[in-house]
Amino acid sequence: MIRFYTTSAKPFHSDHYYRLVPLIDSCKSMQQIKQTHAQLITTALISHPVSANKLLKLAACASLSYAHKLFDQIPEPDLFIYNTMIKAHSLSPHSCHNSLVVFRSLTRHSGLSPNRYSFVFAFGACGNGLGVQEGEQVHVHAVKVGLVNNVFVVNALIGMYGKWRLVEESQKVFQWAVDRDLYSWNTMIAAYVGSGKMSQAKELFDGMQERDVVSWSTIIAGYVQVGCFMEALEFFHKMLQIGSKPNAYTLVSALVACSNLVALDQGKWIHAYIGRAEIKMNERLLASIVDMYAKCGEIESASRVFLEHKVKQKVWPWNAMIGGFAMHGKPDEAINVFEQMKAEKVSPNKVTFIALLNACSHGYMVEEGKLYFRLMVSDYAIAPEIEHYGCMVDLLGRAGLLEEAEDMISSMPVAPDVAIWGALLNACRIYKDMERGYRIGKIIKDMDPNHIGCHVLLSNIYSTSGRWNEARMLREKNEISSDRKKIPGCSSIELKGTFHQFLVGDRSHPQSREIYSFLDEMTIKLKSAGYVPELGELLHDIYDEEDKETALSVHSEKLAIAFGLMNTAHGTPIRIVKNLRVCGDCHQATKFISKVYNRVIIVRDRTRYHHFKDGFCSCKDYW
Known part of the structure; x- marks a missing residue:
C-alpha cells in the first residue's frame, strides 16, 4: 500500500520552489512522478498549492488512483486542487462516481464554495457516466449557490442533458438562460443532432446570428448521422460559399456523404481541397478518403492514397482499406493489408475482423474465414459478436455449407436475430434448398411476423422453382397481414x-x-x-x-x-x-x-x- 507523508512544520525554501516546480513538468514516467513527489515532501513543497496542483494534474494523467491518494494526503487543499480532481475523474467513464465524491467533499467538508468550474466538471462527470438523478442533484445545488445562469454552467448543463438524450431539458436550460454565447448555441444544436431531431437542429441553426466551424460541422454531421447525405453536402457547399473554412471533422462528414452517394467528383474535389488548404492529415481523415474512393468504385485510388500516407498508427485507415478490398471482391488484397497491419504492430478491433470475414465470404475462402474467426478469439481476445456470427453464416451459406451454417447458428452463445436467419434463408434461395428454406422462413416469421424480407425471399424460392401458386399465396397473405411494403428497387x-x-x-x-x-x-x-x-x-x-x-x-x-x-x-x-x-x-x-x-x-x-x-x-x- 502506498503511503504519503507530508509536513507543514518545515517551511519550504524559495530555491527549492524554483528548482522543483519546473521539474514537475519534465516528468515522463510514473517513476519520475513518484521521485518528484518524494522531493516535494522532503522540501515541504507538497503544502504549496501551485506545486501540489501541478503534481496532481500530472499524476492524474498517469494514474487516477495514485492521484487520488495524493489528493487525500494534501493538507487543506484549495479550490483549484479540488477542481483538478473533479475534472480528472470526470474524464473517465469508470471513475465518474469519484468525481462526484470529491465534489460532495468540496461542498460539505472543505469550508470552500464551488465555483463555475466545479459545476462544469461535475456536470461533465454526470453526463459521461452517472445517472440522471445525480445530475439533477448537482443542478439543484447550482441553483442554490446562484451559478445556474453563469454561461459556463449553462453550457455544461445543456451538454449533460443532451448526452442523456433529454433534449427537452436541454431546451429548457437554453431558453431560460440569461446569458448565452456561441458555444451555447452549438451545444444545443449538438443535443438536437444527438437525438436525431434534425428539423429542430436546422431551425436553431437558421436562427443563429453568428456561426463558426463547429456550428457548420455539427449540422453537417447530423444530416450524415440520419442518412440525409444530399442535405449534408448542400450545407457543406453553403459553408464554403460564405467563406467559412472547414476543419478535419467537417471534411470527414462531407466525405462520408460522398461515399454513400457515390459522388466521386465531389469526393475528389474534397481530397484536393485538403491538400490545397494544407489541412493536417490524421487517421480519421485518411480513413474517410480511403473509404470514399473505395465506395465510389475507385479501389485503386483508395489503395494509392492509403500507401502514400504514413499516419496509420491507429486502426481506422487499416479497417477502411481492408473493408474496401472486401466490398470489391479482392480477398487476397484484404488479407495482405491485415498482415501488413500486424507487421506494423497496429492492434485490430472487432471492425477489422468483420471486414476480413466479409472478404473471405465474397471470395469463397471458407477455410481462411474459419481461421480468422478463431484467431480473433485466441490471438486478440476479441469476443465474437452477433455481426461476426452473421459473417460466418453468410460465408458458409454462400459456399453451400447450409447444414454447417445452421449448426453455427444453433451453437451461438447469443440469440440469433432475424438478419442471421435471413442470411441462411438467402443461401437456401441460391442453392434452392426448399425444405430448409421453408423451415427457416417459419422461424423468422415466428420472430417477426411482419418481416417483409423473409416473405420476399420465400416467394423468390418458390418462384425460381416454378411453384407459382405457393409464391402467389405467400404474397397475398403478406399483403393482408402486414401494413408494411417491400422496399422497391x-x-x-x-x-x-x-x-x-x-x-x-x-x-x-x-x-x-x-x-x-x-x-x-x-x-x-x-x-x-x-x-x-x-x-x-x-x-x-x-x-x-x-x-x-x-x-x-x-x-x-x-x-x-x-x-x-x-x-x-x-x-x-x-x-x-x-x-x-x-x-x-x-x-x-x-x-x-x-x-x-x-x-x-x-x-x-x-x-x-x-x-x-x-x-x-x-x-x-x-x-
Missing part, C-alpha cells in the same frame, strides 16, 4: 453533380421516352450477342414469355445504365448505386452491355461492388 447515377434516380418501371424521368426507346434497341443488340433473359428471376406468375422479358427489362439498374449510356461520352465509366441486391438477370445483362457497348460499368448493390468489363464481372458470378 431503386438505382441512382450521378451526372455532372446531379443525381438521377430510377425505380422499377419508372417513367417519371424527363428523358423516359428516350430511355425506353434506347432500352428496346439495347435488348435487340444484347440478344444478338447471345444474351438470354433469366426468366426465373421473376417473382410474379407471368405466363406470357414476352411479358416476362418486358418485366425484366425495366428493372431500375437497367434504366440507370441506359440513361448513363445515352448521356456520357464513349469510354466513360458508368457508376450505378442500387439499394437492393442485384438480380441474376440484371447481372447477366450488364456483363453483355459492358462488352457490346465497350464500357466499364461499376454497380454497387446492397452487399458489394461489381466491376463489369468486356463481358466479365469482378465477382466471378459469386455474390
Whole structure:
C-alpha cells in the first residue's frame, strides 16, 4: 500500500520552489512522478498549492488512483486542487462516481464554495457516466449557490442533458438562460443532432446570428448521422460559399456523404481541397478518403492514397482499406493489408475482423474465414459478436455449407436475430434448398411476423422453382397481414453533380421516352450477342414469355445504365448505386452491355461492388 507523508512544520525554501516546480513538468514516467513527489515532501513543497496542483494534474494523467491518494494526503487543499480532481475523474467513464465524491467533499467538508468550474466538471462527470438523478442533484445545488445562469454552467448543463438524450431539458436550460454565447448555441444544436431531431437542429441553426466551424460541422454531421447525405453536402457547399473554412471533422462528414452517394467528383474535389488548404492529415481523415474512393468504385485510388500516407498508427485507415478490398471482391488484397497491419504492430478491433470475414465470404475462402474467426478469439481476445456470427453464416451459406451454417447458428452463445436467419434463408434461395428454406422462413416469421424480407425471399424460392401458386399465396397473405411494403428497387447515377434516380418501371424521368426507346434497341443488340433473359428471376406468375422479358427489362439498374449510356461520352465509366441486391438477370445483362457497348460499368448493390468489363464481372458470378 502506498503511503504519503507530508509536513507543514518545515517551511519550504524559495530555491527549492524554483528548482522543483519546473521539474514537475519534465516528468515522463510514473517513476519520475513518484521521485518528484518524494522531493516535494522532503522540501515541504507538497503544502504549496501551485506545486501540489501541478503534481496532481500530472499524476492524474498517469494514474487516477495514485492521484487520488495524493489528493487525500494534501493538507487543506484549495479550490483549484479540488477542481483538478473533479475534472480528472470526470474524464473517465469508470471513475465518474469519484468525481462526484470529491465534489460532495468540496461542498460539505472543505469550508470552500464551488465555483463555475466545479459545476462544469461535475456536470461533465454526470453526463459521461452517472445517472440522471445525480445530475439533477448537482443542478439543484447550482441553483442554490446562484451559478445556474453563469454561461459556463449553462453550457455544461445543456451538454449533460443532451448526452442523456433529454433534449427537452436541454431546451429548457437554453431558453431560460440569461446569458448565452456561441458555444451555447452549438451545444444545443449538438443535443438536437444527438437525438436525431434534425428539423429542430436546422431551425436553431437558421436562427443563429453568428456561426463558426463547429456550428457548420455539427449540422453537417447530423444530416450524415440520419442518412440525409444530399442535405449534408448542400450545407457543406453553403459553408464554403460564405467563406467559412472547414476543419478535419467537417471534411470527414462531407466525405462520408460522398461515399454513400457515390459522388466521386465531389469526393475528389474534397481530397484536393485538403491538400490545397494544407489541412493536417490524421487517421480519421485518411480513413474517410480511403473509404470514399473505395465506395465510389475507385479501389485503386483508395489503395494509392492509403500507401502514400504514413499516419496509420491507429486502426481506422487499416479497417477502411481492408473493408474496401472486401466490398470489391479482392480477398487476397484484404488479407495482405491485415498482415501488413500486424507487421506494423497496429492492434485490430472487432471492425477489422468483420471486414476480413466479409472478404473471405465474397471470395469463397471458407477455410481462411474459419481461421480468422478463431484467431480473433485466441490471438486478440476479441469476443465474437452477433455481426461476426452473421459473417460466418453468410460465408458458409454462400459456399453451400447450409447444414454447417445452421449448426453455427444453433451453437451461438447469443440469440440469433432475424438478419442471421435471413442470411441462411438467402443461401437456401441460391442453392434452392426448399425444405430448409421453408423451415427457416417459419422461424423468422415466428420472430417477426411482419418481416417483409423473409416473405420476399420465400416467394423468390418458390418462384425460381416454378411453384407459382405457393409464391402467389405467400404474397397475398403478406399483403393482408402486414401494413408494411417491400422496399422497391431503386438505382441512382450521378451526372455532372446531379443525381438521377430510377425505380422499377419508372417513367417519371424527363428523358423516359428516350430511355425506353434506347432500352428496346439495347435488348435487340444484347440478344444478338447471345444474351438470354433469366426468366426465373421473376417473382410474379407471368405466363406470357414476352411479358416476362418486358418485366425484366425495366428493372431500375437497367434504366440507370441506359440513361448513363445515352448521356456520357464513349469510354466513360458508368457508376450505378442500387439499394437492393442485384438480380441474376440484371447481372447477366450488364456483363453483355459492358462488352457490346465497350464500357466499364461499376454497380454497387446492397452487399458489394461489381466491376463489369468486356463481358466479365469482378465477382466471378459469386455474390
